[in-house]
Amino acid sequence: MPKRFALALVLCAPFFPATAATIQLGSPVYTAMSNSDDLHVCLEVRISQLLAGAQLGAFDLIFHFDSAALVFRGFDFGTFLGRYPDSTWDIHRVNVFDQNVTEYRVASVSLLTASELQLLQPSSFSLGTIMFASRGPHFETPVSVSGLLSDGSGNPLDVTFQGALVQQIPEPGPRWLLAIGLLAIAGARRVRMQGSQKRLS
């Protein structure tokens, strides 16, 4: 009996709708810039816990960040709403050349049908990646996201948003790493040469 009850609960799950989805910024991925202590910072924008039977048909997201710590560099769209320009219409709503931007807006509308989206989308997938450059070597700054999401029919999805904390882990810069490496090689060479001189004498 408890098994049957559990089965009924699982089958009837759509009757107890919770939040339809969660939009989450993933852990930051840092890449060193050449000739600089600054970093490239990439954050994956992920939708998860999309309710069974629901599809994502369009999104309009706003990212907020501190322009004193981060410079907006770009946004790469994912492919789970289709591919631009044949099956999605994507727009960036920011002047990417403005260094003082603190808000970035991006929107995408799928041109696929609700049933095509149903087949294409798992319950969790990537909407895209937002990219920044850091300003200066040491920083810790939040990036938040908000916005409006549509299901396949144009109805709003009830969404929970989770931002991310971007922080540069103090680590030696690339030039220091190079210098340490060269010193290590030189040191090893010297030890080897001293060893061979001892054998000769």
Next chain:
Amino acid sequence: MKKNAQFLLAKFVLFLSVFPLIAQAQPKLRNPRWKVQVLIYANIDFQFTDSLGQPHRFITSMTQQEKDTAVAAASKFLNVDVPALNGGSMVPVGKVTIVPRTLTKLAYTGGCPFGYWPDPVVTAPDRDGLAFDAAIVIFQERAYDQVTGQYVYIGCYGGLTWPMGTGQTYASFIFRIFSNDQRNIFKHEWGHSILFYYDSSGTAPKPAVNNHINTTDTRYVHCGSGAPYILTDDSDTFPIPNSIYYNQSGFTHDYYSGTTATPDQVNRCLGITPAAWASGGPVTRPILNPGDLDGDGKVDIGDLYSLMYFLNLPANPNDRKDLDYDGQITILDARILVTLCTKARCAR
């Protein structure tokens, strides 16, 4: 036999679980949404001389808590009660404003010695009849008479509604009625206003419903079944199914959704039918050829471009881009447009 019953039960449970998915896959019927302007008059300073020659000066103001209560009651009425009462045929869009000016004029409506009220003329400067289908006015009726030094109640009714023809509807209320999570007066007075409008526009079946139901000369039953109503006021605390104001069934529910009838013709459904709601309101009208923004007879990517250009801007009254009638051009409108495209992928 037992196995068969178990199989049927399993099939039923499976159907229950799949039903919402089937329902979700269908685009929802989108009827025009009434734009409702809620005006809360927190301050009144009104002078008059009564019939005995006694001057009066009534001064009122609302506390922040009272303003919050009025806002919450109006919001709950528009967001919860109206869609429930009309069976989902129309979800209004409300804009609540605490009117900053002090009301210095009131109209005499009678009924008691201090029967003064903010009628449509008095509130005309604050109402926008070109942008809003309906006006709801709430005012603080407990006043201090500065001349006699006494507290009095102005207005002699809980609510009053004026017939406005096919123009912006007008329903008005005293504040006191919202003190106990009691929104029946909203349901009743706004019911008057929508019945007046749809009677004037001729889009609801005739005869128009008189919502002063009783057991003698104004009797109604549920359309089709002929079931009578329980003529008792219910409330959130004491809900009574099939009563006058119960959200899911009963008299108000039935005339808001066009499923009430007179006892002599139980199959003639009266009230505001889904077709009447679909005809829109005094301002908001259904969009003809929805999605075809450039008027070329088809919906394609060009129409989507046009819409996206205005993304996140407020919609004008009867804006053809506002496909969900919520007063804003949003990504939801864009996606609705895609579902209306003539060819696959919105090809030209």
